[in-house]
Amino acid sequence: xxxxxxxxxxxxxxxxxxxxxxxxxxxxxxxxxxxxxxxxxxxxxxxxxxxxxxxxxxxxxxxxxxxxxxxxxxxxxxxxxxxxxxxxxxxxxxxxxxxxxxxxxxxxxxxxxxxxxxxxxxxxxxxxxxxxxxxxxxxxxxxxxxxxxxxxxxxxxxxxxxxxxxxxxxxxxxxxxxxxxxxxxxxxxxxxxxxxxxxxxxxxxxxxxxxxxxxxxxxxxxxxxxxxxxxxxxxxxxxxxxxxxxxxxxxxxxxxxxxxxxxxxxxxxxxxxxxxxxxxxxxxxxxxxxxxxxxxxxxxxxxxxxxxxxxxxxxxxxxxxxxxxxxxxxxxxxxxxxxxxxxxxxxxxxxxxxxxxxxxxxxxxxxxxxxxxxxxxxxxxxxxxxxxxxxxxxxxxxxxxxxxxxxxxxxxxxxxxxxxxxxxxxxxxxxxxxxxxxxxxxxxxxxxxxxxxxxxxxx
Ligand SMILES: Nc1nc2c(c(=O)[nH]1)N(C=O)[C@@H](CNc1ccc(C(=O)N[C@@H](CCC(=O)O)C(=O)O)cc1)CN2
Ligand SMILES: Nc1nc2c(ncn2[C@@H]2O[C@H](COP(=O)(O)OP(=O)(O)OP(=O)(O)O)[C@@H](O)[C@H]2O)c(=O)[nH]1
Ligand SMILES: [K+]
Numbered sequence: 001x002x003x004x005x006x007x008x009x010x011x012x013x014x015x016x017x018x019x020x021x022x023x024x025x026x027x028x029x030x031x032x033x034x035x036x037x038x039x040x041x042x043x044x045x046x047x048x049x050x051x052x053x054x055x056x057x058x059x060x061x062x063x064x065x066x067x068x069x070x071x072x073x074x075x076x077x078x079x080x081x082x083x084x085x086x087x088x089x090x091x092x093x094x095x096x097x098x099x100x101x102x103x104x105x106x107x108x109x110x111x112x113x114x115x116x117x118x119x120x121x122x123x124x125x126x127x128x129x130x131x132x133x134x135x136x137x138x139x140x141x142x143x144x145x146x147x148x149x150x151x152x153x154x155x156x157x158x159x160x161x162x163x164x165x166x167x168x169x170x171x172x173x174x175x176x177x178x179x180x181x182x183x184x185x186x187x188x189x190x191x192x193x194x195x196x197x198x199x200x201x202x203x204x205x206x207x208x209x210x211x212x213x214x215x216x217x218x219x220x221x222x223x224x225x226x227x228x229x230x231x232x233x234x235x236x237x238x239x240x241x242x243x244x245x246x247x248x249x250x251x252x253x254x255x256x257x258x259x260x261x262x263x264x265x266x267x268x269x270x271x272x273x274x275x276x277x278x279x280x281x282x283x284x285x286x287x288x289x290x291x292x293x294x295x296x297x298x299x300x301x302x303x304x305x306x307x308x309x310x311x312x313x314x315x316x317x318x319x320x321x322x323x324x325x326x327x328x329x330x331x332x333x334x335x336x337x338x339x340x341x342x343x344x345x346x347x348x349x350x351x352x353x354x355x356x357x358x359x360x361x362x363x364x365x366x367x368x369x370x371x372x373x374x375x376x377x378x379x380x381x382x383x384x385x386x387x388x389x390x391x392x393x394x395x396x397x398x399x400x401x402x403x404x405x406x407x408x409x410x411x412x413x414x415x416x417x418x419x420x421x422x423x424x425x426x427x428x429x430x431x432x433x434x435x436x437x438x439x440x441x442x443x444x445x446x447x448x449x450x451x452x453x454x455x456x457x458x459x
Contacts, residue, residue, distance in 0.1 A: 013111035014103040015458035016096050026091030028099045030108055035083035038106045039072055047072035065098050080116055081123030114455025128440025129157045135455050136392045144268030145218050148392040157391040160208045161438050167201045168432045179421045202408050209401045215393030221270025222381050225297045228307035233340040236364035238275040259293050266374050267385035303334050310339040318357045332357050340364050400437045407431035
């Protein structure tokens with residue numbers, strides 16, 4: 001199944017499974033072959049499988065460290081698939097340290113971050129997207145993200161990927177049979193079956209890609225830079241979006257000199273808003289550095305809100321308003337023009353398209369039209385807050401799906417352009433391999449190291 005060999009690690013690992021610090025209950029968890037022997041030493045008898053024993057926890061010379069619940073899960077029926085033992089004690093840092101040190105004295109070693117989950121993956125208790133979903137569940141910052149992570153943990157995403165892989169294998173077998181037995185005279189190109197199946201797989205992949213995109217947005221959100229001339233109202237907009245007074249609003253030009261960040265949620269989608277220094281030629285060294293940073297942020301952002309004061313600028317055409325900005329920006333793909341202060345000009349709020357750029361008229365001060373902007377931001381990111389039952393996804397999943405999609409396109413080309421069955425089969429295989437990277441059936445040690453290394457300790 002996997003293309004790598006992992007050392008069957010015989011170490012017994014131990015870590016505090018609960019968060020560090022004070023808590024009602026704290027759990028030390030062990031996994032590995034010595035779990036049972038260590039358990040017996042601490043509780044004084046062989047614990048019954050999956051039974052909550054309320055007992056004193058003692059050292060070898062009968063000194064009592066704590067009293068609590070001892071829980072033994074013999075492998076393979078455990079979280080990691082190995083023998084697991086849990087000491088559920090009182091959640092104080094000193095008690096937890098004493099219990100953990102004692103487990104180490106009895107032959108366990110401290111677990112690396114993510115090592116319990118890594119073992120669960122290695123022992124086929126879960127695939128890679130499910131292991132990643134555990135970390136995402138723990139790290140989720142909104143209820144929606146938590147729900148989606150739980151669905152991924154329960155296999156919703158893996159199932160979609162596995163179905164695609166199944167369909168690809170089915171098609172490959174057909175194509176390869178036709179190549180291997182030309183005397184059968186299956187005109188596999190002419191009969192349309194291959195083309196139809198390929199198109200079906202492609203449609204399904206696009207569907208999964210859309211859902212994964214949504215899942216990644218819920219996990220990572222979008223970054224939005226607010227840029228504009230001094231006093232346009234950038235800080236006011238940041239405050240209106242975040243509902244807080246995080247940025248200093250004054251009528252003095254150049255109030256914001258550095259980059260300010262605020263994280264909010266729009267119906268579950270995280271938004272990282274960045275307020276930048278007003279863009280102008282400044283003699284002030286500090287302000288100039290701020291302006292340089294503003295351009296750095298602009299180049300990295302998912303969306304750029306170019307903000308102008310509608311009082312001083314009549315035109316709604318971005319290229320007329322600010323040619324230097326447009327020139328420096330290059331393309332307008334990620335640009336939205338925000339015309340602020342319509343409460344003063346008495347213009348109506350709303351959104352329109354002008355010269356291929358979305359133009360939103362609003363008042364950051366009164367809040368009129370701010371809702372049009374948030375709806376627009378959700379729309380440009382393809383975020384649909386009405387969809388139910390989504391799953392969480394990561395950038396690497398999207399990349400793998402895109403890669404598979406490119407191989408499907410290449411395969412289609414081979415089929416239609418050249419009638420090249422061998423090359424089509426090769427593309428199908430590559431597409432399948434790209435998909436297998438998602439669930440981890442085909443992954444490098446390096447990737448696994450990076451994924452599990454980013455988990456918290458004890459997970
Ligand atoms: N005390 C405790 N609570 C916890 C965990 C834990 O490790 N310990 N978990 C850690 O993340 C999560 C639960 N995850 C778990 C996953 C599988 C098994 C388990 O025993 N699986 C067996 C048996 C399954 C069954 O009885 O149906 C198996 O897979 O064979 C236990 C916990 C959250 N709560
Ligand atoms: N009437 C009205 N005044 C606004 C609006 N938005 C901002 N202002 C005012 O415009 C002035 C500048 O607002 P800021 O939010 O500080 O502008 P800024 O673009 O962040 O300014 P710098 O930090 O100097 O770049 C303040 O006096 C705000 O109260 C608006 O929609 N309507
Ligand atoms: K200002």
